[in-house]
Amino acid sequence: MNYRLPEEWEPYITTTPYVNESGIFSYAEGELIKGPFGTLLKRCSEENGYRLWLHELEVNQPFQFQLSFPKPTASIMYMLEGEMVYPDEEMPHVLATSGFYYLSYMPVLNLPVIVQAGRHTLLQLDLSEKLLEVVGLKYYGTFEIWNSLQQDSLDGYIRDVCPITEPVRNLLHQLLHCDMEEEERMLHHYARFIDLLLLYFKHRRRSIW
DSSP states (O other): OEEEOOGGGGGGOEEEEOOOOSSTTTTSEEEEEEETTEEEEEEEEEETTEEEEEEEEEESSOEEEEEEESSOEEEEEEEEESEEEEOOSSOOEEEEETTEEEEEEEOSEEEEEEEOSEEEEEEEEEOOHHHHHHHTTTSHHHHHHHHHHHHTOSOOEEEEEEEOOHHHHHHHHHHHTOOOOHHHHHHHHHHHHHHHHHHHHHHHOOOOO
16 A cells, blocks of 8 residues: 655655664564655565555644555554544545554555544555455455455445454554564464454454355
């Protein structure tokens, strides 16, 4: 997922590689975007066919931009702090709010969002077809998304908003603070992704069979 920023601000925007000094998500590559709105920090780790993203926004004013999906994407989105709103003229509605997560499928599109002044943190786990096939086809929400990926559906949607419980938060903490070497980290992350999906299923308890 990328960002599309307002064209009128392009002359004032700088983009630089991010050097991680905090120790959190230290194994990921990062990009820091600065502009009149504040800063956008995007970090991504891609291993064994899956991606983990951390989006951190520090904005000083209400700010509208677009989330760009260059290819069909199935994800679980964890809103760790802040809020993102879809700016529908008739009925604006919240896409993500602090303390909740959801399953989503997005086709190729640019999705407009608005954030208010403050800090917003979104953790995005992209689900590959292989990962969905391992544990997900029994459950309606993940089967629906797997089917959309198979057909390159043009219809995007969000399913099953769930609270970020303490077990979920602990697994996310393990992902972001992992200090293993690459091969061990790949196995560790794969296991944690399965655990996160199983917790999602446990919360929903819905089966298509």
